[in-house]
Amino acid sequence: MSSRERTWWIVGGILIVIYALFPIAWIVSLSFKSAADIANGQFLPTTWSTENYSFILTGGASDLFLPALRNSFGICLIATAISCLLAMFAAYAIARLDFPGKTLILSTALAVAIFPVISIVTPLFNVWRQIGLYDTWPGLIIPYLSLTLPISIWTMSAFFREIPWEMEQAAQVDGATTWQAFRKVIVPLAAPGVFTTAIIAFFIAWNDFVYGISLTSTSAARPVPAALGLFSGASQFEDPTGGISAAAVIVTIPVVVLVLLFQRRIVAGLTNGAVKG
C-alpha cells in the first residue's frame, strides 16, 4: 500500500468513526449538562454537572430506572441463555442430521425473524392479559425468544456446519455416545460460535422497545428502553432530556463492556468458524 493510499484510508476511517460516534458523543455531552444548559446550542456543557445521573440513580427517577435496569438484565440474560441452549440443539440437528422438514424449520425461523413485531404486539397484549403473563418476566422472555431464536439458529448452524463430521465420528468410534460426542467434542469446538451468537442475542433483547412498552405496566417487569420513555421532567414545562441521556449512557455501558471483554471471541467467531485440525 502506498503512503498516499494509506492516507486516504486513514482519512476515510476517521470520517466514518466521527459519523458513527457523533450522536453518542452528543448524548454523553448532554448527560453532563445542567438543566439550564441543555438548549444552549453548544456541543460541550458550560459547566460539567452530574445532576442528571443523581436524578436517575438516587433522585426522582430512581424508582423508575433502577428496577427497570434490574428487569432488563434479568430478562435479557435469561432469554439469551434459553435461546442459545435451544438454538444449539436446533442448529446441531440442522447441520448434522437428515430429517424431513429441515428446510421448513429454517425458512420458518427466517419468516419469524422478518415478521414485523408491531403487528403481533396487539394480539399478544390481549392473550397475555387473559392468561396472566402481562407485566411479568416470562411475559417478556417468551417474545424475546421469538426475536433471538431465529438468528441464533441461523448463526449457530453455520458454525456447526464448519466442524468436520469426522471429529464426531471419531468420538463415536472412540466409545462416545451421541450426547458425549456432542458435549465433549462439538460444544468446545463450537464455543466461539456460541459466544458470538449469545452476544448478538443479548443485544437484540436488550434493545427491544416495542414489547417492553406494550407488555408491561409497572416496574415489576418494565425494561430500561420502556422506562426511558416514561421519564418526566421536574415540572410539566420541562423535558427530561438530561435524565434520558444519562440513562442512555448507563444502558450503553454493559454493551460496550461485553464487546470489549469478548472482542477476540467475537472477531474469531465472525471471521473464522472453521476448525483447523
Added chain:
Amino acid sequence: MASIEMKNIVKQYGDGYPAVNDVSLDIADGEFMILVGPSGCGKSTLLRMIVGLEDITSGDMIIGGKRVNDLAPRDRNLSMVFQNYALYPHMTVYENIAFPLRLSKTPDDEVRRRVTEASDVLELKEHLERKPANLSGGQRQRVAMGRAIVRQAEAFLFDEPLSNLDAKLRGQMRTEISRLQRRLGITTVYVTHDQTEAMTLGDRVCVLRKGKIQQVASPRELYEQPVNLFVAGFIGSPPMNFLPATLEGDSLSTPFGPIRLDERRVAAVRGRDLLMVGIRPEYFEDASLVDEAKMPLGSTFRARVDVTEWLGDSQYAYIPYEAPEAITAQLRDLSRELDAEEIRTQAIVSIDATSRIREGREAEFWLDSRKVHVFDPQTGDNLTRDAEAGARLTQMAEEDRVEQVEHAQNSGQTVSGQGTGGGGGGAHGAHRAGAA
C-alpha cells in the same frame, strides 16, 4: 482381537446406487487385510460399515462371532484412524490419546500408564502437552495412531491414513504401521488406493471395483496370478502391458512376434479369435544381455524404441505398437477405470540399467514367455490363471504371517494390556534392534 466376517454385504444409497454390492469377505484374527481399488469402488464405504458409521442395507457383519449390524460404533470396540486424523483440536496430545480411556471411565493412573506406553511406542513423549495444531503432519498421524492403540480394540481400521503425508514420510510411516501391527498381532483393515501400500503392508489384499470384489489374495498371488484384466492392470507399477494376439498353432502371434505357450495355456485359450496377452515390464530384457541358458525359455523380437528412461538402478524403454480397434477401446476403458491417463498403445519394457539400447533406434529384445497371461478382451477374464499356483502363494504368505507375528511378539514389546507394565525399556530397545 477378533476375526471379521462379511456375508453378502450390500450398501445401497437413497438413489438405489449400490456402492457396495454383495461383498463376502473373511478376515482372520490378526490378519492385515487391505481394501484397494480406484476411487469410487466402495472401499471406504465398506470400512465404514465395519466400524458402524454407515448403515448396512443387507447382509451380515460378524465381528468376533457376534453379529454387529445393529450395534452403534461405540459398542463394536473397534478403533479407527481417519484420513484427516480427526484429532480433537481443543485437547492436548495427551488428552487426545487418553480420550477413549476417559470415555470408558478408566482410573487416572491406568490412563497415565497406557498413554505413556502408547506415546513411547510412537515416539510422541515430548509432544504430549502440545495441541494438534502445532504438530507436523507425521506427528498428527502418530497421535491418531496413538488414540487407536491405547485401548484394547478388537481390530484396527485405517482409512487412507497416509494420503496426506509427503512421499518420504509415507514410506516411514508405512513400515511403522507394519511393525506395530505385527507387534500387537491385531486384526487390521486398511483402505488405500496406493498400490505400494497395498503390496507392502497386506497379508491379503482385496481388490474392489464398482462395489464388487474382484480378487482376494496375497500380494504375490495378485501380481502373478491376477484373476482378470482389471486386477492385472491395477496391480504393478509400471502397469502390465496388454498386447493384441491371435492363436496360431501353439503360439500367440503378437506385434512383438510369436510367443510360444505351453500345452495347458494353449488348451485354455483355444477357440477365440482375438486375445489379449498381458506381459509385465520386467518379463522383457535387452536380448544382448540375456544369459545363453535362459534364451530358449522365451522369444526374441526386434522393435524400434520410442523413449528410454534411465533411473540408475533400472531402465525403462517405451515401444509403440499397432492394435486393432477392439483392443484399444478396451484399454481405453480400463485406463479410465483405473484413474490413469489415456494409455497409449505402447509397451513399457524394463531393461537392465547397463543396457546400451538408445532412443529412436531399433533393438533386439527378449521376452520371457513362461509368465505371460492371456486375457479374453470381451470379458476381461484371465484365461491362463493357475489357481493352484496362486493358492500356494497365498498359503505361503499366511505361513509367513504366523511366523512373523510369533517373532514380533516374542521379541518386541507389547502395548497395553499384555502385561509388560513398566520396566524393561532398555531391554526392549536391544531386542528391537535385533529384530529389525
